[in-house]
Amino acid sequence: MIEVEGLEKSFKAVHALRGVxxxxxxxxxxxxxxxxGAGKTTTLRILxxxxxxxxxxxxxxxxxxxxxxxxxxxxxxxxxxxxxxxxRLTAREHVRYFGRLHGLAGASLEARIDALVSMLDMDDxxxxxxxxxxxxxxxxxxxxxxxxHNPHNVLLDEPTNGLDVGAARAVRNLxxxxxxxxxxVLYIMSEVEQLCDRLVVVGHGVVLAxxxxxxxxxxxxxxxxxxxxxxxxxxxxxxxxx
Amino acid sequence: xxxxxxRIWVVFAKEVIDNMRDRRSVSMAMIYPFIGxxxxxALIAFVGDTITALPESNFTLPIQGASxxxxxxxxxxxxxxxVVAAPDDPQTAVQIGHIDTAxxxxxxxxxxFGAERQATVNLVVDGSRLSAVVAMSRALYVCWVNTAxxxxxxx
Numbered sequence: 261m262i263e264v265e266g267l268e269k270s271f272k273a274v275h276a277l278r279g280v281x282x283x284x285x286x287x288x289x290x291x292x293x294x295x296x297g298a299g300k301t302t303t304l305r306i307l308x309x310x311x312x313x314x315x316x317x318x319x320x321x322x323x324x325x326x327x328x329x330x331x332x333x334x335x336x337x338x339x340x341x342x343x344x345x346x347x348r349l350t351a352r353e354h355v356r357y358f359g360r361l362h363g364l365a366g367a368s369l370e371a372r373i374d375a376l377v378s379m380l381d382m383d384d385x386x387x388x389x390x391x392x393x394x395x396x397x398x399x400x401x402x403x404x405x406x407x408x409h410n411p412h413n414v415l416l417d418e419p420t421n422g423l424d425v426g427a428a429r430a431v432r433n434l435x436x437x438x439x440x441x442x443x444x445v446l447y448i449m450s451e452v453e454q455l456c457d458r459l460v461v462v463g464h465g466v467v468l469a470x471x472x473x474x475x476x477x478x479x480x481x482x483x484x485x486x487x488x489x490x491x492x493x494x495x496x497x498x499x500x501x502x
Numbered sequence: 503x504x505x506x507x508x509r510i511w512v513v514f515a516k517e518v519i520d521n522m523r524d525r526r527s528v529s530m531a532m533i534y535p536f537i538g539x540x541x542x543x544a545l546i547a548f549v550g551d552t553i554t555a556l557p558e559s560n561f562t563l564p565i566q567g568a569s570x571x572x573x574x575x576x577x578x579x580x581x582x583x584x585v586v587a588a589p590d591d592p593q594t595a596v597q598i599g600h601i602d603t604a605x606x607x608x609x610x611x612x613x614x615f616g617a618e619r620q621a622t623v624n625l626v627v628d629g630s631r632l633s634a635v636v637a638m639s640r641a642l643y644v645c646w647v648n649t650a651x652x653x654x655x656x657x
């Protein structure tokens with residue numbers, strides 16, 4: 261369960277967030293959607309404790325990301341916008357490293373790694389150094405290390421970005437599987453996908469719309485979700501000047 | 503605290519693996535410890551060879567005014583020193599490198615020695631040449647042995 265309330269964040273003169281509020285519920289896939297620079301990644305970064313909000317709060321299972329970052333980190337698995345792998349470590353070593361950082365060790369950690377390797381279909385790359393990995397292979401490693409501690413909340417920043425059709429489908433299946441387990445998935449995307457139970461449309465640092473796909477279609481009068489998205493994000497919202 | 507140290511250890515272990523697999527940084531780290539002693543050893547061996555090889559050979563010492571100190575010359579010859587006559591201008595000869603060193607026995611040597619006063623000899627040497635420094639030490643050594651009052655040879 262993720263609750264974001266009145267989030268504001270400025271980088272010098274740039275107002276990245278102007279009051280973002282939404283909730284992502286357990287057992288649902290919540291899509292954070294919006295054009296480039298809308299504030300999606302900033303919102304996610306505040307949630308995973310690397311940025312402090314200027315105002316407002318971001319809570320994971322009731323823990324405030326600013327006040328109790330350790331508790332939040334324990335409860336989230338993050339696929340960050342930059343996947344940065346260590347080129348001289350193998351895929352398996354990456355997952356093991358993050359597992360150890362989360363306090364896992366021994367046979368249970370190795371069993372968890374094996375499970376992730378087979379779940380993500382990584383058997384052929386698990387013991388290769390990550391230097392020279394393709395985008396899809398890199399993505400799998402980054403996903404595996406995000407999920408190694410079996411987090412209840414999963415934050416994914418454009419997980420299918422740059423993947424081929426097959427790999428993207430595998431990732432979507434994995435995300436559905438996480439939902440079936442009753443976990444909370446918050447999913448950033450720049451293209452409209454049919455995967456999400458709930459869509460939060462972000463633009464110009466505010467939430468433009470929040471609801472199920474059907475609700476958004478009804479609201480805009482557009483049958484096509486992509487058209488609805490274009491319509492919602494085209495005009496800048498009327499903003500109250502403080 | 504314990505978990506913090508455990509985390510630091512996890513990160514440290516990862517860094518060690520990561521860096522040990524980086525061939526370039528490993529070889530750079532290894533070069534100095536391995537090459538350094540080798541270079542140092544080679545230098546010491548070279549200098550040592552130069553210094554120890556010289557005393558075994560006959561040591562030629564040009565002397566000016568050898569006739570003023572026959573006892574000294576006899577003593578030097580007894581100690582494998584080949585005494586030759588120094589050029590007229592020993593300073594210049596040493597400077598331009600014709601000879602490594604030259605011993606000048608001063609004119610009042612005989613008088614002083616006879617009167618049991620300190621007898622003066624001058625040693626000309628170019629200190630920038632290793633062979634000259636070795637020659638100088640040898641010359642000084644044999645002169646000191648000869649002229650020191652306790653060990654004045656009976657000859």
